[in-house]
Amino acid sequence: MTFIEKWLRSDIKNINAYHVPESKNLLKLDAMESPFGVPSDLKEEFLEYIDKAEVNRYPDAASTQLKDTLRDLMDIPEEYKVLLGNGSDELIQLLALACNEDDLIMSFEPSFVMYEMVSKYAHLRYQGIQLDSNFDINLRKSIEAIKNKNPKLIFIAYPNNPTGNAFDYDAIIEIIKTSDALVVLDEAYYAYSDRSFLSEISNFSNLVVLRTISKIGFAGLRLGLLIGSEETINQLNKLRLPYNINVLTQASANFLLQDKERIVKNAEVLIEERQRLFEELSLFTQLKVFPSQTNFLLVRCENADSLHSALITNGILVKGFSPDSALSNFIRISISEPIENNALLEAVKEYYGE
């Protein structure tokens, strides 16, 4: 046995590291990144703004200005408090840190893999409740499972990744009402979705809402936010590392997130493209495209693995799922701007010989 094998917490040896596929020279349609970067008409002003950031100083520990910017961008009511994370992934981890040793974290399956991964990192138990065949919540089964297992935390991605749909609103309300868990509504795709639970925070003391700027054009900045009551956020904030949002992220986000109009417009473009791509892909009898309230589409196909590889050969990277996954015959495609979506459509056409 090597030193590290002897030394390491035994369960860590069995964890598979989060896999990020090679994407060099490929059109990236695998990770829900936005195609829209810093607008060219703002580039100079942006650089001047960033230039003022003092990298020799620690950042503002409270990120005061950035929180105000986010409140404006996302219409966060004044009565709620905000906790920032280095991506919402860090906030998922922070929530796990708040749990006791034997606590259970629950979510739905299939959903965002990070809930289970973070549970493992924090040495907590995890259990996923199976979604039904339309990827919706089976309320009776879910309530029963939650009552039996008594989780400490329940993560609900709304809309859900990787399925793209938004679960039934009233079913979620029922879960919040009947559970003693802290329920985390993960609204990473809020910009592409019809509804939000933000306004419900004042109705339920066990509800917090998680958001990120990753899916609205700023994945590289690594910035997520947890929104909750003042009391809840004050307690959770004790677990945050003091300077977790760095100087360059604070400056960049402060500048770029002011441009609400453009951010909203970009989301509208992607929502329109989502509809177009949904219709175009649905024309292939070999494909079953699922309704989406996100900036991606989940597609079922025979030989998903072969289509996935063929797309890579054509320079396009979409998300495939491992052969032992329940989604092994699915691919997930990020929605991009028209020219990139057309490239995808062409490649799919070529694959099916049309």
Ligand SMILES: *Cc1c(COP(=O)(O)O)cnc(C)c1O
């Ligand atoms: C992408 C995604 C996240 C991760 O967001 P980061 O802020 O980039 O860490 C969180 N939750 C869901 C459901 C996601 O799809």
